[in-house]
Amino acid sequence: MKKYVFIFLFLTVNLVSYGQTESPMKDFDANYAHTVYFWLQNPESHEDCAAFETSLKKFMDHSAYxxxxxIGTPPKASRDVVDGSFTYALIVTFESAEAQQKYQDEAPHKLFIEESSHLWTKVIVYDSTGI
Structure with missing residues (x-):
């Protein structure tokens, strides 16, 4: 009897856990992922960080695509293979490469670059498509 109770509890916990992790990812579109890393000139400056975050959040709130x-920041690296040298990360997904190109050309994206490009020294972009 104890064995069946254990199996029931194990299955219940796994099903509940699966449901919790599945929900936040339902908006993730594996067709096209756009990952951007930013290195700010003055990452210790609260004013620069606040200006960058405000501009980036405004951009994300107004992007049609x-x-x-x-939007994230690097955690403390726990392994040698983790690069925590960036200041901010942006991960955005799209339904297609065409939608990603429209995102590049839309007014909120251009405004973000205009408002914030003076704050960064380096930007690296990694685009990928799902398999």
Missing amino acids: AKTKY
Whole structure:
């Protein structure tokens, strides 16, 4: 009997856990992922960080094409293979490469670059399509 109770609890926990992790990812579109890393000139400056975050969030709020919109900062590196040298990361997904190109050309994107490009020294972009 104890064995069946254990199996029931194990299955219940796994199903509940699966449901919790699946929900936030339902907006993720694996067709096209656009990952951008920014290195700010003055990453210790609270004013620069606030200006950058405000501009980036405004851009994400007004983008007509971006589906998943994730903005992050590097955690403390726990392994040698983790590059935590960037200041901000942006991960955006699109339904297609064409939608990503429209995102590049839309007014909110151009305004973000105009408002914030003076704040960064380096930007690296990694685009990928799902397999």
